Amino acid sequence: MQKTTISLKRLVPGLIIGPASWLGPYIAMNSLFLPALLQHLDAANKVNLVALFSTCGMIVAAISNMVAGMLSDRTKSRFGKRAPWIIGGAFVFMLAMILASFATNIPYLLTAWMVGQAALNFIVAPMVAWIDFADKDSRGTASSAYGGLGMALGNNGFNVVGAMFLSQFRLGFIIFGIFTFIGTLVAVLIVHEPSNIDDTTEETAAPEKQKFSLKEITSVFPGWSTGRDYYLALIGKLFQGVGNFAITGYILYIMTDFLHRGSQTQSSIQLINTIMLIFGILMGFIAGPLSDKFKVLKWPVGLSTIFLAIGAITLFLLRDNTGIIIYAFMAGIGMGVWNSLDNLLNLEVIPDPDRVAFFLGVYNLGNTVTQAIAPVIAALVISVFGFSAIFIVSFIFSLIGGISMLCIRSVKR
Template sequence: MKKVTIPLIRLIPGLIIGPGSWLGPYIVMNSLFLPALIQHLDAANKVSLVALFSTMGMIVAAISNMVAGALSDRTRSRFGKRAPWIVVGAIAFMISMIWASFSTGIANLLIAWMVGQAALNFIVAPMVAWIDFAPEDGKGAASSAYGGLGMALGNNGFNVVGALFLSQYRLGFVIFGIIAFVGTLIAVLIVHEPSNLEEKLEQPAKKEKVSWSALSTVFPKWSIGRDYYLALIAKMFQGVGNFAITGYILYIMTDFLHQGSQTQSSIQLINMVMLVFGILMGLLAGPASDKFKVLKYPVAYSTIFLAIAALALFFFFRNTTGILIYAFFAGLGMGLWNALDNLLNLRVIPDQDRVAFFLGVYNLGNTVTQAIAPIIAAAVISIFGYSAIFFVSFGFALVGGICMLQIKSVAR
């Protein structure tokens, strides 16, 4: 069976617009609008409630991501195997965020948010598999477009605008829910997957009972999937290190740094600096990786910049200078990581017939770690205070880099 290849002239714009369109609105709502609405509904329990939403979101995201990836891998349609699920997920995500905007109680908001988490992962798991449609000599550029430019746009670009809606967070849910749908749809139309109706699916010889051996065909044992699992562990640790800070950035600005009326402008400043570095790395890192055949080392060493950023606000300056130092190093580290980590994961996938499944599980690092990090951060805050978050971020980022360096199948 001939492998589907999509020209970079179509694929790269889709890989920039697509992840930016789902990640940007999600980041804004997760880090700004959701905490603001929770604070409005139950200010006394806001920290523990953010952790509750994160815990439930992690469970829903993990399940829905694996289901979405597996369904996508086995889909045949005139619109390809990824596009139908991406569009359905985008519609459901938009509706759930509009639903969340009208929530008048924590229970209703929690249900809407969980539906949104499930819908989001029906976008994420199939979309990241678009990278595999790139020509072999352009996969670095494709990964850089998705992780570097698209993720930079999503992680930081939208927050600059999102901060303007801090006082109108209910309206923000509606607007950014619609943006997610429209942007995702545009990306699907640009990529324009070809029909795969002629693609044959491998059928199992017979139905097997649920057993450890059957489960091992879904998740290969360590000796087979070692490098993939190391990359996944690294992604989780790096993600927690990053999101432990960004998940509580609103409360850090107000309760730790006491920015007061400067909170909005400080958040915008961080995201503008990180956006610039994210775009810069997105433009340079992928093509440089393709040219110099280096991949593992820049991804692993990017965590050093994240570790430095984590300590900047605590050890150096608890003011605008400290915020700039944090933004500089975090932007450099995240830009480099996002530009190349999906390509590295593509190199260590243990089963090339299930690309969407394994890339989708790997990319749980973008959703599940945003759920895990606030849980850890909430516990740390309640025991040691806000300053301890930065030490947690420092430690997790370094462990992520060490795990990445242990990968053997990617030499450098």
């Protein structure tokens, strides 16, 4: 069967609006509103509670992401295989965040947050597979739209606005939850997936009988000899993600407890995210098209993590406005290049092209799972060495992530 393609005129706007609509609100809530609410509910245990929420979120995200990817790959509907799950996930996420805003105790908040984590991954796994709808020679542009522009807006643009709601964090949960649903719906309408009811590929064809043997279950993930480059990309994604989120996940506490910004906390967070947004968008505009033109992919992705490492060390050493600006500059370039091209690199090393949503979804757990792993690691090192240790963690993990990417063999450069 001929591969379904969608025009870049529809795909690119959807790949920008879509990830910005789910990632932006999630980043703002995860890095600002959730810590603020936890501090309000139990200030004495706030660091450990962030780690608890992150650990539980990691488990829920890992399971729901794989389930969402498999279901999406096997779905047949007049709205396509991705859209129904994306819309459903966005709606449940909105409801969960509205419920979280009314939390008056930790168990209630944890329950609502976990429901939101599960729903979020039913957006993520199918949506990133939209990149595969692009023509072969335009996938760099599509990947850049998703990661370089959409995720740059999500990672940094919303925190600028989110910082304004630090004193009204409960309202922030509601507003950003609603925005997720509306923005995601707009993206789905723009992309407008074609019907795949008549699709007769192996993944969507209903088998007469399904037997779930141990061999079938273990074959979900291929062996190292087959999936080596995919696993290296996944390792790189996870380590780079921890390196990034070890700092961004604790940015509020870094500003208040480490840099002692006091009344300048809000303006400092806005400054970092504004600079990162500008450079992230700039890289989003140029990284993908340049990759398509010069056929270079692995090296810019691998080397982009060096910028993150330099930024982390600089902030640790200077601890002033200059350090904040240099960190934002380095992280903006590094994350801009990374977000623009890492999904495309992963698409090139997927071991089974018939399970695009599943493998891309697992890979993109790096955007949610690493936000769960990083605070756990950060909480551990903070308790032993203090806040300064998370910058060393960021430096080391970022370098390991880059080295893993550079070890990929099937993509030459």
